[in-house]
Amino acid sequence: MQGDHGIGASSDSSGPASYGWLGLEGRVCVVTGAGSGIGAGVAEGFAAAGAQVALVDRDVSAARRVAGRLAEQGGRALAVECDIADEAAVHAAAAAVRAELGPASVLVNNAGLLRPAGLDTVTLEEWNAVLAVNLTGYLLCARAFGHDMRAQRRGSIVHVASVSALHPQTHSGAYSPSKAAVLLLSRQIAAEWGPQGVRSNVVCPGMIRTALSARFYEEPGFEARRAAATASRRVGEPADIAEPVLFLASDRAAYVNGAEILVDGGLGCMLMDMVPRPGFNDAAPRA
Numbered sequence: 649m650q651g652d653h654g655i656g657a658s659s660d661s662s663g664p665a666s667y668g669w670l671g672l673e674g675r676v677c678v679v680t681g682a683g684s685g686i687g688a689g690v691a692e693g694f695a696a697a698g699a700q701v702a703l704v705d706r707d708v709s710a711a712r713r714v715a716g717r718l719a720e721q722g723g724r725a726l727a728v729e730c731d732i733a734d735e736a737a738v739h740a741a742a743a744a745v746r747a748e749l750g751p752a753s754v755l756v757n758n759a760g761l762l763r764p765a766g767l768d769t770v771t772l773e774e775w776n777a778v779l780a781v782n783l784t785g786y787l788l789c790a791r792a793f794g795h796d797m798r799a800q801r802r803g804s805i806v807h808v809a810s811v812s813a814l815h816p817q818t819h820s821g822a823y824s825p826s827k828a829a830v831l832l833l834s835r836q837i838a839a840e841w842g843p844q845g846v847r848s849n850v851v852c853p854g855m856i857r858t859a860l861s862a863r864f865y866e867e868p869g870f871e872a873r874r875a876a877a878t879a880s881r882r883v884g885e886p887a888d889i890a891e892p893v894l895f896l897a898s899d900r901a902a903y904v905n906g907a908e909i910l911v912d913g914g915l916g917c918m919l920m921d922m923v924p925r926p927g928f929n930d931a932a933p934r935a
Contacts, residue, residue: 651748679703686858690893704741736928752793757789763821782823797844798844807834811910821899856885879918892909
């Protein structure tokens with residue numbers, strides 16, 4: 649449900665000036681999977697808040713395009729090529745960020761992989777590939793970029809999971825199990841590194857319009873059906889995820905540690921409304 653990646657702005661997104669209260673100016677903020685979608689939206693938010701942004705992505709060309717756009721808008725951005733499932737590559741990326749921008753203050757673990765398959769057909773290779781990125785990759789990045797945070801006794805790690813961590817997304821192979829594991833990984837980081845000044849929290853997106861899901865919206869009536877499944881009656885945009893991520897990254901959330909925030913437009917509130925109740929509702933959600 650979350651795993652679509654593409655860029656957009658929320659319908660009521662406020663301007664860059666509104667980010668000043670977060671106090672992120674000058675901080676080194678690392679975003680993985682920043683070449684598109686939610687990652688690009690988060691990177692844009694950090695740049696608007698005055699942070700120095702490291703855009704880490706396996707597709708470095710995409711990361712450079714986003715970094716170039718941020719630079720044109722007056723931000724300081726660095727594109728770094730990295731496959732987060734490769735431990736050596738993650739350490740190299742952390743070293744590059746440290747050398748160019750300085751020690752990381754914030755890490756947003758966002759890069760993700762989805763390999764559609766049923767549990768009876770998913771190959772072990774596909775299963776392990778998803779876990780290598782969506783879970784092990786998060787750990788590798790947390791250790792590499794969290795090293796400086798722990799040394800400074802100050803830092804924030806925000807993991808982008810999914811509503812699929814809470815509700816199984818069928819025929820998606822290891823995607824839901826990997827995202828569910830991220831919740832416990834985050835809590836464990838909070839418990840182990842909290843005494844060293846590092847916070848770890850999760851954002852669980854759902855129903856977000858991104859490049860990966862763009863073709864779905866070409867189907868007549870698709871967007872209306874998706875919007876009707878949410879309490880907010882609209883499909884979310886990457887900026888809708890960036891806003892809570894920036895809050896969790898900032899000192900305004902200094903006492904928020906080991907938490908999970910569901911950002912799905914109220915999708916999780918709609919279960920009973922989807923159940924047919926004669927005389928009360930229809931068989932399908934209403935727009």
